[in-house]
Amino acid sequence: MIRLQQLCKCYQLGDEPVQALDHVDLEIGAGEYLSVMGPSGSGKSTLLNMLGLLDTPDSGRYWLDDIEVSALGEEARAAERSRRIGFVFQAYHLIERLSARENIELPLVLTGNAPDERRARVDELLQRLGLDRHADHLPNQLSGGQRQRVAIARAVIRKPALLLADEPTGNLDSHSGQGVIELLEELNGEGITLVMVTHDPAMGKRARRRLWMQDGKLIKDEQDAHA
């Protein structure tokens, strides 16, 4: 499903160049569950942003479902993001003035789906994530765990094939973090490809395949034998 070839990304921090991704080669199959671990600044988020088409590599190539997305322009990348990719961020990134329901349906609003269709799909998800009582609440009326569930609902409302989560539990206590992870794993169980960045080894160990990064390089790629 995903193939990265010699992907490089270099940032300029002050006048010092930082190699955030250093010739990364990676293949991910459909339905896999990956965790990406490594020290802070090792390039985990950069990798995830590359996978999510939020960032463009300096060199190297990227195929997503046999499309060479590294060759696409920004508008085409936006279309691919909309169609194939869901994001979950550490900081939730919910729009504060919109209710939980409105946040969840935002991707459908952007693609111009009809209100009836949106309502049905959002209701279904709200129910499933146990958020139906909070549909009309604003984000600041929700707990951290609930917010992250809303963000996950928003990420999967368009049924993407790839779900990218950047430290989704980073702002949560262990109990609600556990719930969020279980939700993500449940989605993966239904076939979505899940790539999760985490700095918590216990969380990371739950994944069937585990990557370690350091200084922009993939230093370890571990897979459960019985996957």
Next chain:
Amino acid sequence: MRTPDLFRFNLRLLTGQWFRTLMTLLATAVGVAAVLLLTGMGEGARRFVLDEFNLLGNDVLIILPGRKETTGGLPPLTGEGTRDLTLDDAEALLRLPGVRTVAPLVVGLTEVEANGRNRELVVVGTSIELFRMRQLNAAQGQLLPVLPLERAEPVCVIGAEVRRSLFAQQPVLGRWLRTGDRRCRVIGVLEDRGVSLGTDMSEAVIIPVASAQQLFNTQGLFRLFVQVQHLDLIEPLKPSILDLIQSRHQGERDITLITQDSLLGVFDDVLQLLTLAVGAIAAISLVVAGILIMNITLISVSQRTSEIGLLKALGASERQVHRLFLSEALMMTLIGATLGVLTGYALLWGGHWLWPQFPVSVPLWALLGAVLLAIGVALVFAWLPARKAARLPPVLALKGMTDAQH
């Protein structure tokens, strides 16, 4: 994105920051209202003046003593050599084929006394024909009697305002007035046409032209109005009139001929220009509103940087983000412009209610112009900030960075 969704999304933004929204709405509304108000007043003034001067009818030629040189020739000798326009001239003109009537006019200020009250008033000497040309009617009594032009009679017709100031509510017909050193009997009161510009008759005492000549001790006339039998005769009659006067004034063409149309034309041009200028000044306030909109859109972009990043992460294209920010500004402007149109009309109608004589009308070009300008200004000024938002790289925007640093 569907239009109703876009609408709702923007509405959330605008109501979420009501103070900011209110200020922008106010600026736009004031700009639009100012354009409507000022052009409406300018247009009102124009119509007002036109209506007033139109009273004379466009089959009337106005003769002024003295020549206004417009096409080279000898420099005019001011006053010198200019002969008076006399009643004999008037009678000669009346005999000219194609002329229906001639009305002379003598105007002067003099002390008028009646009922123990003294007023400095305009005294107009003329004949019954002037009333007919101007469609002036008597509210009480009669107009001037039909007399040979050179017959003086001790009678007068007074304007409604004169009647009020000299006689209050008392009956006036048959009462005597003293104008200067002579007396005259009031035989009629003019109907009140309210405020009027130009030759205002409501504050005048009108007496036979010969009486006025005696009163002011002059042979000369201030004006001569010549009404032709048919509109088409205006142009052919001009040279005949000039020739006639030339032959009567020892070879001097010492008069100026004005038609109603040319007079109105000048007024019309001047007033239209004035309306335009005033409208343009008001339009500047709309540009100020535009700058405000630009600032607000800029602030909106920087406040919502991470939201832009999010929208892009959710698959919004550059075009969509651009449209989102433009439509926000546009919506604000449309609401503001609507408020401005309503306020502008409300104020104009309020003014009309207070002063009914003043016609109220906003020219269509001003209405459309103001609204289109407001929209144009909003689009132009919101364009750059919106494009800036649209071009933000998603990964930077998510981190809340507005400037790309490579």
